Every structure is written in structure tokens, then in C-alpha cells.
Amino acid sequence: MQWQRESINSLIEDAILDAEERGTKVLSLGLMNQGEELNKNGELYTRRHPQLKVRVVDGSSLAVAVVLNTIPKGTTQVLLRGSLSKIAYSIALALCKRGIQVSTFYEDEYDKLKLTFGTHDARNLVLAKTCAPKTWLVGDGFNEGEQMKASKGTLFIPFSQFPPRKMRNDCFYYNTPAMVAPTYLQNVDSCEQFVVRAAWTRRSRGEAAKRPNRKSWKQRTDMYMRPFLLNVFFSKRFIHAKVMHRGTSKVISVATTNAKDLRNALPSLTDDNACRVVGKLIAERSKEADVFAMSYEPNKNERIEGRLGIVIDTIKESGIIFV
Template sequence: MQWQNVAINKMIEEAILEADKKGTKVVSLGLMNQGEELNIYGGLYVSRHPKLKVKIVDGSSLVVALVLNTIPKGTTQVLLRGKLNKVAYAIAFKLCQQGIKVATMHEDDYVKLKKSFNSSEANLVVALNFTQTVWLVGEGLTEEEEMKAPKGTLFIPYSQFPPKKYRKDCSYHYTPSMVAPNSVENLHSCEDWLPRRVMSAWRIAGIVHSLEAWNEHECGYTMHNIDMVWNATLQHGFQPLNLPNHTVIT
């Protein structure tokens, strides 16, 4: 509902302005506080307050980096399914540039992705069948679609919240997240679906942004250099997650 978005944005905006007044260096939007429909991935606040000193970070570059580095080595094709957003477009573009074939389930998704590339891209295709065993999934994945995956498929979410697990013969990776360094104390878990001492990438990105003293926003339709953010995050001691222990590819 539009009136709910207005109320939510007002609270977020007030928090950002208060942080700016107190001299805070970085505000991480975290989960549920960003989105194209909600606030243009946080860009709404920068456009309203162009003189903000506090930097707004949506964490998209680290999310993309994590998904790319979670895909098993040797993968030649993936299926991209779920709501297309800033992160999904970036993932598809990077994979195609790396020579990995990206298939979509629906023609309209294919058209949107192809248009965003601003160039002809042979590695972007519409799936005629569902032989891909690596699926990159966002919000909106349905049970019917999930059941089309081959046995042994690895589902890698690029969404903030995990997909529902309808398959017992497939593997589901965690949502984009990393293990915190040992120097971080008194940390249980960031979200209730993540293991102990594990933080969502959207939250980690704000910490790294502050530690690196980067002096620009990452919000709206802009995104930091993905490799730079990935390397900086690793250098600060954050480590990628392995597959959940209870899940086995069969």
C-alpha cells in the first residue's frame, strides 16, 4: 500500500537525518528498508537531501559478489528466477560477461535483462527446458517453478529472505551472508534463519564501507566496484559460508 510506503519512508528518512546531525559516517539500509518501489534503493533520500554527509549504503555490490562467488567452479549455465531487481541485473550481466550462460524462465524477464545490457548478449537465453542444476533465485519463486528443477539442483538465493524449501532432493544455500571475524564480540546471529556469528551481506556492507572510509553513497541505481568491495570485505576478516550442514545434494 502506498500510504504504508510513505509512513515507512518517513521513519527511515528521519533516522538518516538524525544520524547525519550526530556525525554518523555510514547508514546501512539493511533488510526491508530498501527496494525500488519503496525508496529507489535508498536513492530517494539522497535526491531529497543532496547535502547529506552521512553515506547511505544498500549493500548491493557485496550481495552480487557473494552470489557470484557461491556459484560452484566449472558451472557453465545457470537459471535466473525471481523478481528482477538491481542485484539480479548486475548478477546476470557479470555472469554473461564471464561466459556463463544465463537462462530465464519467462520471455518478459529476458526482454528486461537484454534491454538493461545495452548490447547484444549471446549468453542470455530463454530456457526451453530446465536442465540447469544451479538456480539463482529471488523473491517470487513459486512451488510450481521449483518443482521443475532437476534432482540435485543447487538453489542460491539473491533475495533477502530464504525461499521455501519444497524439494528434499535439492540443496539450498543461505541467503547472501558471511561469517563475522573473531574480533566481533557479543554476536549471536543477524537473522533467525542464519547460523550463529553469521551476518547478512546488506549489513556487512555498511561496516566495510565505514572501515574503508569510502566517501560515496551506494544507493539508488549506483553500485560500487564489485571486486573492490569483495576483496575489502575478505581483508577485514569476513568469510563466506559453506552449504548448510543438514542439506545434501543427492
């Protein structure tokens, strides 16, 4: 419904603006936060805020690259079936440019694809008369009846968010497009967290004007939803970190390179290695206190990178979840 789309888009927009204020460089829309009907795969927000510095992406380019890389080498013909999404158009165009013949079942899909292609590329686009191709690229709208028409040994490669239901034991099914993030990747967050945070802090202007001293929903519930807070302090001489329980102000775990045992053992009390030592100690001591999840609230204009990023990443790698 229209009002539901507006409500969802409003929350996502607030999350994007929140990420912009925090200095985020790239924000990728989650699985359920994108779509042609919902927000034109994120174009809605960039049109409303052309001055945005944060780059809003939907992962479609990566999905196209994964699908193209999945197609077996030596393939000369594929059959494209499913709703013609942004990804479907990109895949079909890329294959035609490579000289691979792309077939479609239905004439209306063939006409839509042909209109978007150049004359040279459209020569590799054909209207299928048989189900002979052994490689099928399938998306939303690919039904079970069409699946049963495929010849034995057909390879189904999905380009949709969800894979097709497996109906054939004599065919092969690939998973949906996905990639594994490198282990060295730092400062990665989920857009769903920003959406939740935006929902917590949201107050209408009228309500704020009537009751300016009233605490927001987040202010009233945050100490219970995220009770354990990490604090990290960097001085010129040492690094100090502690985890505190918000409700009681009790210190759960603490680690500092200024401690006697570390001060005599570490060559430097402020370098990257010292950050890793502090992060590992915080994680170990927190788990000893039965604390396996914590949160960190950056100050205004503070970015989770550099030495701070190393401390937090080390804590995550040691089995602590950040919420």
C-alpha cells in the same frame, strides 16, 4: 498503501539525518527499510538530500558478491528465476561478462534483461527451453511449481531476502546471502535503533510551538526504557567510568585506573590497554549487580571511536548489551 510508505520513509529519513549529525560515515538500510517500491533502495533519500556526507547503502553490492562467490567453480550455465530486482540485474550482468550463460524461463524477463545489457554481454543471455541447468539463482516470485520442474541434484542459490521453501529432498538449498562481520570491526550500530530514536523524539512543529515546555516522548520515557547510563571520563592522568541508574541517580558500578590496585599495576593509566581494563571491570561489576544492558549517550559532535570505542567494545565483548 501510499500513506504508509510516506510515514515509514519519513522515519527512515529522520534517522539518516540524525546519523548525519552524529558524524556517521556509512549507514546501511535494514532488511525491512529498503525496496524498489518503498524508497528505490535508498535512492529516494540521496535525491532529497544530495549534500549528505553519510553514505547510505543497501547492501546489494555485498549480496551480489556473495551470490557470485557461492556459484560452484566451473559452472557454465545458470538459470535465473524470480523478480528482476536490482540484485538480479547485477548478478545476471556479472555472469554474462564472465562468459557464463544465463537462462530465463519467461520472454518478458529475457527482454527486460537484454535491454539493460550491451550487445556483447547479451550474447550469453538465452531463453530457456528446458530445466537442464544444475544451478538455479532464485529470488522473490520463485514458486513451488517451478521448483518441482528442476532436475535431480539441482542447486538452488537464493538472492532474495528470504530463502525459498524447501520442496525437494533430492536437491540442494543454499542460505540467503550473508556475511560475518570481522571481530575487529568497531563503532557499528543498527539503523533500526536510529529509526526508533527518531520516532521517540518526533514532534510536529505545530505541537512544539503550542507547548514549547512540554517534554518529548523520549524525555518522558527514556529513563524507564533505558534506565542504566554509562559515563566515561578521560583525563590526562587516568580513566574513570561509571554506570548510573537514571531514576534514582544510584551508581551501579564504577571503575577507574586511578584506583590504588590499578595505579600500581598498569604501566600506563590512559593507554588502550587501560581502556580495556576499565571496560572489563565495568562489565564484571555491572553483571554482579544484575545489570546486563546499558546505554551510552554521546555528546554533541562526539564520535564513539578511539579510546571511548575501546571501552565500549570491551564492555560489549564481556556480555553487556547496549540499547
